[in-house]
Amino acid sequence: PxxxxxxxxxxxxxxxxxxxxxxxxxxxxxSNLQDMSFADQKKQMLKQGADVVVRDVSEVHASMLxxxxxxxxxxxxxxxxxxxYNPEAELYRxxxxxxxNGYMGNRxxxxxxxxxxxxxxxxxxxxxxxxxxxxxxxxxxTVEGEPGLDAPVTSQAxxxxxxxxxxxxxxxGDGDFINPLEEELLYYQHxxxxxxxxxxxxxxxxxxxDRETRLDVCRIVSMKxxxxxxxxxxxxxxxxxxxxxxxxxxxxxxGSNHVEVLSAEQRDTGGILLLARTTxxxxxxxVFAKHNLYGHGAEEDVQFTDxxxxxxxxxxxxxxxxxxADQSYTLEKLVSIFTSxxxxxxxxxxxxxxxxxxxxxxxxxxxxxxxxxxSQIYEPHSQSWAELWAKADIFIEGDRLAxxxxxxxxxxxxxxxxxxxxRMDAGLSIKGIAGEGCGHVMWDEIFQFxxxxxxxxxxxxAHLMYRAARLPIAKQNxxxxxxxxxxxxxxxAGTGKEVGRPRYWIGLEGMDWEAFDKCYHxxxxxxxxxxxxxxxxxxxxxxxxxxLEMMLEIAMFWQSVAQYSAExxxxxxxxxxxxxxxxxxxxxxxxxxxYTNIMTVWCLRKLLE
Numbered sequence: 001p002x003x004x005x006x007x008x009x010x011x012x013x014x015x016x017x018x019x020x021x022x023x024x025x026x027x028x029x030x031s032n033l034q035d036m037s038f039a040d041q042k043k044q045m046l047k048q049g050a051d052v053v054v055r056d057v058s059e060v061h062a063s064m065l066x067x068x069x070x071x072x073x074x075x076x077x078x079x080x081x082x083x084x085y086n087p088e089a090e091l092y093r094x095x096x097x098x099x100x101n102g103y104m105g106n107r108x109x110x111x112x113x114x115x116x117x118x119x120x121x122x123x124x125x126x127x128x129x130x131x132x133x134x135x136x137x138x139x140x141x142t143v144e145g146e147p148g149l150d151a152p153v154t155s156q157a158x159x160x161x162x163x164x165x166x167x168x169x170x171x172x173g174d175g176d177f178i179n180p181l182e183e184e185l186l187y188y189q190h191x192x193x194x195x196x197x198x199x200x201x202x203x204x205x206x207x208x209x210d211r212e213t214r215l216d217v218c219r220i221v222s223m224k225x226x227x228x229x230x231x232x233x234x235x236x237x238x239x240x241x242x243x244x245x246x247x248x249x250x251x252x253x254x255g256s257n258h259v260e261v262l263s264a265e266q267r268d269t270g271g272i273l274l275l276a277r278t279t280x281x282x283x284x285x286x287v288f289a290k291h292n293l294y295g296h297g298a299e300e301d302v303q304f305t306d307x308x309x310x311x312x313x314x315x316x317x318x319x320x321x322x323x324x325a326d327q328s329y330t331l332e333k334l335v336s337i338f339t340s341x342x343x344x345x346x347x348x349x350x351x352x353x354x355x356x357x358x359x360x361x362x363x364x365x366x367x368x369x370x371x372x373x374x375s376q377i378y379e380p381h382s383q384s385w386a387e388l389w390a391k392a393d394i395f396i397e398g399d400r401l402a403x404x405x406x407x408x409x410x411x412x413x414x415x416x417x418x419x420x421x422x423r424m425d426a427g428l429s430i431k432g433i434a435g436e437g438c439g440h441v442m443w444d445e446i447f448q449f450x451x452x453x454x455x456x457x458x459x460x461x462a463h464l465m466y467r468a469a470r471l472p473i474a475k476q477n478x479x480x481x482x483x484x485x486x487x488x489x490x491x492x493a494g495t496g497k498e499v500g501r502p503r504y505w506i507g508l509e510g511m512d513w514e515a516f517d518k519c520y521h522x523x524x525x526x527x528x529x530x531x532x533x534x535x536x537x538x539x540x541x542x543x544x545x546x547x548l549e550m551m552l553e554i555a556m557f558w559q560s561v562a563q564y565s566a567e568x569x570x571x572x573x574x575x576x577x578x579x580x581x582x583x584x585x586x587x588x589x590x591x592x593x594x595y596t597n598i599m600t601v602w603c604l605r606k607l608l609e
Contacts, residue, residue, distance in 0.1 A: 002398045005065065007057055008050075010041045019049025022401045025068055027060055028053040043187075046083040051076065077403045082190040085181060090129045096408070097192035098434040099199055099219065102418030102459075103226035104337060105433035107133040108192060108199050111168045111217055111231060112179050115254045132164040132254055135433045136339050137417075138426030139285075140494040141258040141278045156500050157493030159439035160258045163274050163287045164251040165335045166219065167316075168233050171245040172211060180205045180215060187214075194411040195389065196382040197223055204238070212238040223388070224380035226420040227342075227367055231333040232374045234296075237323045244323045246331050247309065249316035250274040250287050259285075262357060264315035266308035272315045273364060275357050281494060284340040284356040288364025289333055292373060293319050296328040332374040336367040343423045388414055391455045413451055422458040427466035427492065440499070441466070441492040443579065446525035453536050460533050461542070467526055468546045470496025471553060478557050481517065485556030488526050490519040518577040518589040520561070524599040527554045531606050555607045558600045573597060 006023045008014030011031040018026045028045030030038050030053075042053040051072070054060060082093060090109075097108030113130040143156040171177045180203050187204035199219040206212050214236040222228040235244060252261035252274050262275040262284075271290035277283065295302045304321035323329060340348065340356045344363070348356060371377060392410050396403040416432035427441035428448045445463065452459040467488070473496035474486035481487065489498040498517070530547040533539070562571040575589035576596050583590050 002400065005060070007060060010036075010045055015045050015048040015050045022399060024073065024400070025065070026051050027057075029057060030055065043084065073400065077400065077407060078193055078195040080192050080194070080404070080408060083188065085185055085188045085190075087129045087181075091131055093190065094131060094133075095434050097190065097199055098412075098415070098432075099192075099197060099221040099229075100415030100418075100433060101197075101221050101223045101226050102137070102415065102420040103424065104134060104136045104221060104229075105415060105438075106135075106166070106219075106221050106229065107131060107434055108190075109133070109166065110181060110201060111166045111219070111233065112170065112215075113181060114167065114251065115164075131435075132166060132251075133435060134162045134165065134337070135159050135435070135439065136162060136285075136337070136341070137421070137424055137429070137433050137439070138341055138494065139278065139283050139339055140281055140439065142280050142494070142499070144280075155497065157440065157491070158258055158436050159433060159493075160278050160281075160283070161255045161436060162259065162285050162337070162339075163261075163276055164249075164254045165229065165287050165289055165333075165337070166231065167249040167251050168231065168331065168333065169247045169249070170213075170215075170235065171247070172207060172213065172237075173209070173242045175208055177245075177247060178207060180207075180213070183207045186212065192411075194407045196385045197221065197411075197415065198378075198382075209240070211240045211242070214238055218374075218378075220378055220381055221415075222377050222381045223384040223418065225367070225377070227336050227338055227363075228371070228377050229335040229337070230374050230377040231335075232330060233333065234328050234330040235323070236328040237325055239325060241325050242323060243320060244329070245318055245320040246293075247316050247318045248272075248289065248291060248331065248333055249309070249314050250289055252276050252313040261313045262353070264310055264313065266310065266315065266317065267365065269365065271365060271368075272308070272317055273361060274315050275360055277353065282350060282353075284353065284360060286338050286357075286360030286364050287335065288337075288368065289335045290365075290368060291317060291319070292332040292334070293321070294330055294332075296330065302329060334368050334371050334374070334377060336364040338363045338367075341425070388418070392451075410451075413448070417448075417452065417459050417463075419456050419458050421462045424462060425466060425469065426462075428452070428459075428463045439493065442490060443519075443522040443525040446528055449529045449532060453532060457533070457537055460529070461537075464530060464533060464547065464550075468550055471550055473497055475553060478560075483557055484560035485558070486523070486550070486553035487520065487557055488522045490517070490522055518575055518584075519579075519581065520557075520573075520576050521579045521596060521599070523554045523557060524596070524603065527551055527603045527606075528599070551603075551607055555604055558603060562600065573600065 001022045002024045004023045005025045006018035007027045009029050009031045015028050028050035030041045045053050094107040094109045099106040109130045109132045115132055139160050140157045141160045169177045183205040185205050189202045191200045201217045203215045216234040218232040220230055250272055258279055259276050260279055264274045266272050271288055273288045276285045293302050293304055302321050304319050307318045309316040338360055394406045412432055417428055428445045429439045430442050430444050431438035433439055471486055474488045478485050478487035491499050493499050530551050534543045562573050564571050572592055573596055574591045576593050577584055577589050578593035578595050
């Protein structure tokens with residue numbers, strides 16, 4: 001299929017089949033232009049998966065094919081592109097196109113959309129479904145008293161949705177602020193480029209008065225400087241001249257009841273700052289943003305007025321300027337994010353809110369003091385991504401889908417836990433850091449470890465330090481169940497105690513998660529990764545100082561759990577749930593799960609070595 005070129009009309013419905021079949025090049029051609037315009041047919045065929053759409057098959061010639069197979073097909077493998085807006089799929093797309101750098105994650109929502117409760121219909125048409133989210137690894141909030149759906153425990157650990165720094169809203173003329181996605185869409189493209197961690201949207205919409213406007217938005221979370229992010233927001237009035245107002249905000253209202261906004265203000269020295277804290281874990285957060293507005297083609301100043309908007313949970317700057325038809329205007333937003341869990345807060349009293357806020361108020365502006373343009377953040381960010389891909393890329397020739405999926409998954413591994421993790425107390429988490437139901441550390445680490453260990457061993461070392469710091473809690477957990485040694489929890493978050501995920505996020509009503517406390521295979525993952533790290537790095541001191549204690553305590557647990565039977569002269573492990581988590585025997589667990597028994601023997605033998 002890789003060497004096959006397919007040419008299909010819209011009426012033939014072959015574009016979708018060829019795209020699914022991973023043809024090397026899928027070309028769309030119009031059917032009957034009397035029934036539907038070329039532009040509308042092109043839009044549909046691109047949505048179905050066409051690589052290019054031509055007016056006539058004569059446009060498919062040797063030089064075009066050479067260009068595609070020399071460069072086009074390879075560029076396509078670095079991008080995940082959506083060519084039509086679909087509100088029902090937006091939450092899914094936001095997760096797939098999220099940004100991150102190992103320190104923080106940022107969902108790929110549209111900058112002009114505030115938090116929406118879900119996909120819905122209004123006035124006979126679709127309304128946006130969006131969930132703006134920014135998360136920092138290890139910043140959890142714990143809700144007590146209500147069991148989670150995936151574990152009958154009374155503590156839910158929520159990866160906290162921090163203040164939304166992405167919000168930029170637009171007002172044209174004398175009207176109200178509008179969400180372009182709720183207007184008539186003439187063109188839409190949403191893309192994540194894996195190569196440089198760049199989120200792009202291009203939208204052309206028609207609003208009141210038949211005004212047509214194009215938005216081109218780029219967003220990054222810096223892979224070079226983990227506390228930085230940036231947006232480049234370009235607006236072009238295509239067929240009108242009018243006053244345009246852009247409102248760029250930091251919105252502290254997205255975190256629901258997990259975030260308390262402490263202050264939201266425009267700084268006398270420039271920029272806007274929002275300070276907040278998590279409600280139960282008392283992690284303080286500072287989000288700072290500053291702006292740069294200019295016109296095109298040269299980066300010349302635009303005459304504008306600015307005003308501050310300060311509300312209880314939101315702070316914004318508004319920029320109002322006179323826009324001329326077919327001229328572009330760009331607002332750049334440079335952002336910094338810090339929390340009191342950062343290494344720069346070592347030695348601080350985490351209960352002293354005043355001093356924490358004072359420190360956060362200084363860190364944000366200091367971080368950006370030498371940054372005045374989007375390009376100053378993007379260029380080193382792009383170089384850092386190039387360095388990561390030099391180690392992590394997997395090149396697959398002959399299968400477009402396999403190549404793109406390999407890069408998509410590698411990209412998500414890199415944004416979930418990059419080398420920046422070496423300064424963080426956060427383990428390798430399930431589902432990365434793209435939502436409140438993410439961030440927990442489970443036995444899945446056994447599958448993640450090999451990728452990082454061979455390319456970025458500092459990430460693995462940071463994860464093992466996370467496990468080692470929670471060894472005392474694991475020993476308490478084993479003791480509660482009447483065993484010796486250490487038993488790591490099925491779900492671990494901030495403290496290392498057993499926790500559930502938030503009910504509202506996973507939405508799995510009626511699922512049977514009994515016997516979670518018998519999922520002992522987590523211990524095997526921890527032990528196995530300790531041994532794998534030493535085998536790969538030969539760090540004897542780290543083995544002796546940190547890893548051996550965990551391995552010994554886990555071995556003691558297995559020694560305590562395994563019971564000798566005089567009937568057959570063998571040891572057995574009763575009441576255990578294996579890694580498939582389905583065979584529970586009514587909550588009692590089963591006897592001699594194959595995986596558990598084999599790995600127990602392996603662990604004990606390795607410890608003897």
